[in-house]
């Protein structure tokens with residue numbers, strides 16, 4: 007089993023994650039809180055009230071867990087392709103796999119990584135939604151003091167299953183959209199790379215960026231539902247499930263609710279995934 011694929015997935019994910027976290031915080035707030043008038047208003051209010059640090063709330067757990075999550079995604083994807091096509095990462099340049107195989111391998115990677123991602127993503131979303139400024143003597147303390155305290159509180163208040171709140175919506179979001187992610191990336195690399203050669207850095211950056219955009223545009227409707235279900239536990243159980251969350255969100259805010267965070271998701275997706283794929287490709291080439 008090519009272990010390098012798991013390690014490359016980890017390092018490349020961490021680079022992309024740090025770069026995109028401030029955008030992610032704005033997106034999560036727009037999807038779950040109705041007090042902001044738009045991206046600019048949200049950014050200005052975070053900066054004024056919480057300082058630059060407000061944009062980085064909830065980042066430590068994702069950085070720590072990306073090792074597991076991204077190595078599962080890229081490792082399962084690559085090993086699923088190996089099973090389906092019997093070709094390694096290097097051999098695939100000369101013998102490109104079919105788009106059906108790429109899609110199936112991507113969906114498998116997306117499905118499995120969702121379960122590893124679910125508890126870490128839940129804690130990230132809960133911390134990102136805390137609007138209190140950094141604790142000062144005498145100021146009100148936020149509900150969660152940090153990621154470990156957040157995890158322990160959810161465990162105590164909602165039991166172990168509470169840590170998987172929103173996991174089903176996350177799985178529905180990631181299974182098909184990671185198929186789309188890898189198809190877009192491989193398709194664009196194939197299109198702009200001479201037969202049998204490795205794609206150039208520019209091709210990898212552009213293909214990775216567009217793969218990010220294509221997957222996040224299609225993922226945004228379920229991303230909204232996932233974020234809402236993850237915040238649901240705080241106010242007691244309001245939604246009865248994914249469908250109930252969809253129906254009541256549309257009833258209250260119209261179908262446009264599914265597009266919340268679309269612009270920022272797409273803007274964030276290009277640089278994050280361009281860098282993710284560039285480091286992934288280079289790490290694999292470097293390890294031979």
Ligand SMILES: CN(C)C(=N)NCCC[C@H](N)C(=O)O
Nearest residue numbers: 180183187221222225275278
């Ligand atoms: C649409 N989805 C769920 C994805 N494309 N997921 C892959 C994650 C890539 C990167 N860490 C990111 O956050 O964009």
